Amino acid sequence: MNKDFRSVADSRLSGVKVNAGLKHRILSDIKQTEEPQVKKKLSLSAAIALALVLVTAAAFALTDGFGLFNLMATYLNPEHAVVQKEAYDLLQKDLAKADFEHVEVTVKEAVYDGRYLRIAHATRDKAATAPFDKKTAEEIVNGGFTFEAANMDEVSWSSMDWAIVNDHNLNPLGGAGVVTGPGNGETIAWIQYDMSEIDPGDTLEVILPIRGRRSIENKELSFTMDVKNLPGVYKVKDLPEKDFGDYSLKITNFQISPIRVYLNYDLIFKPGLPMEKIEEIMSTWAYGEKKTLGSQQGDVTLKTADWGGWGYDNGEHKNTEPILVEGKDYYIDTILDPTKPVVGRVIAEYLTLEHYPDTFVLSNGTDTVEIPNVKAE
């Protein structure tokens, strides 16, 4: 480039500075040594259901075990731990161990179901003679999900906010957390990485940076998973698109695994439809109370496990306030190019069933889309 990009950008962005408010937020955060308060970007009803969720140690009482599938239910309810029997065929155990001076870190379980790589790993204080008591557990939760022995070895759960899988950097998406385990001086963390944008091939080469860059350089906590065969995992073929007049609904991905059912769909709104109307329709398909996925006869309904999305191409639903005031949202709706359609996207996850209908019916209570349950090759 024959112009210095740095000086061009610095001049153009010279109004973009760390102001007193941001500096105060930074320093307050550090004082509290807590996670930053990320401002709400969406309405409460459109909360980021797939955002990283950290839970308290007390929550483990909800589960009856410390396996990965049990942990997945920790911040929700027990039925979120229910998976199909093939899920246990996908599960791989005791994949890696890293022994440091004060703690030992073990990747106890990992599972890949065609969409997410989910991992549970334990960090154990080698000198401990008893499990963490309640008071210590609370301190661990309030102290950044780590403890003294782990700190001495510079082992940090928070460094797991990324992983390297087949040379791709992945960030976590969806539920995650840390609980105190049943072993002496043990914490167990679980986390999941969205793999939807990479082709895994037959094996996953996973590197977990439990001690940051040193873990990568020294492969301190890395392992290989065979993912050639994924029993119970399939994609549905011939994904339909249906026209409802003002808009059409297009299924973009429908994948069934023994752990979750994943459904993605786009709502394509025709030019001329006002954004307020688009919002109204979108809400019925994204999180409306009458929204269902089930069988034609109505005797089977899948339960929602998680959902996200809620964004537009060619449209904006922008919050005008940095925070929500008294539960009320302040939004400005805009269509960027009125001659083009606005496209809204929904990502949904459902709990699994033992048997699925021959045809699924996705409905918002008024309109329906039928999805034949036919496996893709």
Place this chain on the structure above:
Amino acid sequence: MELCQVPGKEMEADISLLVERHGDTLLRFCYLYLNDLQLAEDAVQETYLKAHRAYHTFRGESSERTWLTAIALNCCRSLTRSAWFRHENRAVDLETLPEASVPFDPADDTVIKAVMNLPRKYREVILLHYYQGLKLREIAAIMSLPEATLSTRLKRARAKLKVTLERWYFDE
């Protein structure tokens, strides 16, 4: 493993000083990456919190700026992975930014928008190299990629920009 010692390293990180030294640049870097000023502020806030927590692991093998940039890059990546971010409209709009405090050539918006509209992997390498001024060796270390891969990526990124900015910012 022994850590390299740097003078004054044992002292607690003076985050306030780090904000003074690098805050504005990091905020602009995050804005150029994320195309959202509020998100960029969140990313910078998180960057400093992580820097504070991890200061004891900073080995002084890289500069403070490179170290903070690496953390900021990961924070930006984390934010871009959230489900809602991926489906927000990402049209670049520099007009909504706070008023510039120094004169600028409005025509320069073209190159800034061209960079911000690059696919993420190309945008990353352009911003790290041309905005943060990192050497390929430093970018390779941050991104855990071979230098040769980064070199190819940078060439491709420049080629993409060249198409957008032909006879504008390129001599060729």
